[in-house]
Amino acid sequence: MAPVGSVAFGADDATALARGFAALGDPVRLHLLSLIAAHPDDGVCVCDLVEPVGRSQPTVSHHLKVLREAGLVVSERRGTWAWYRPVPERLAELRAALR
Amino acid sequence: MAPVGSVAFGADDATALARGFAALGDPVRLHLLSLIAAHPDDGVCVCDLVEPVGRSQPTVSHHLKVLREAGLVVSERRGTWAWYRPVPERLAELRAALR
DNA sequence: CTCCTACATCGACCGACGTCAATCTATCCC
C-alpha cells in the first residue's frame, strides 16, 4: 500500500485507506477495538463489550459492524455468543500508510 | 499515548486519537496529506493543491482546516500564498496508537 | 415445543460532514 508521503497516490488506495481510518475515527469504536485487541488470541465476547463503552447494545452492534466491514476485526459465533478478534494485518496496513 | 491494544484506555485519549483518525478518514484529505507530506522541508503552496484533488478552492480550504485542527499539518503565510507542511510527530503518534 | 438469552437488524431522529457559489480579507503591483 502506498504511504501517505508517496507522490503517486491512486484514488482507489485513498478510498480503501480512508475507509479504514474512518472506522478508527470514533471514540467508541477506538475503545471497542482496544478492548478486542487486548485479547488477540481467544477474542472477546460482545457481552463483555456493551457495559464498558456505555452505549446501548444496538449501538455497540452497529459499531462492531463498521469495524468488521473496515476489516479491522472478525467475528465468530460460539453457541449463543459472538466473539470478536482483531486483524493485526489490517492494523499494520494502516500503520504502514502513515509514513 | 496508550496503544489500541492497551487495557486502560481513557476517554480523553480516545477522543484525541479519534479526532486524528477521523481527519484521515476522507479520500480527499488523504490525498492532500500525501501531497503535503511529499515536501516535508519547504512545504507546499495551496495553489498547487486545488487542481490535483479535483475539488473547488473552498472545499480544499475546508479540508486543509480539518487537517490543521487535527494537528496533522501546519500552515504558514508567505506573502500572498499559504504554505502547508506536515507534522511528522503527529503522524508518528497516530501510527504508534495502532499497536 | 416453549421460554429465555445474546446478538443483529430496522426505523426514526438529529446533528455532523462534504460540497460549491458567493463573499470577505489580505497581499502584491502599478
Place this chain on the structure above:
DNA sequence: GGGATAGATTGACGTCGGTCGATGTAGGAG
C-alpha cells in the same frame, strides 16, 4: 488609492453517521 490574485469564511443543500427503542433471529435450557 485601485485593481488583481490567493486563500479563508459564510451560507445553503443533500447526504451520512451515531444513537436508541422496537423488533427479528438463532441458539440453549427445560
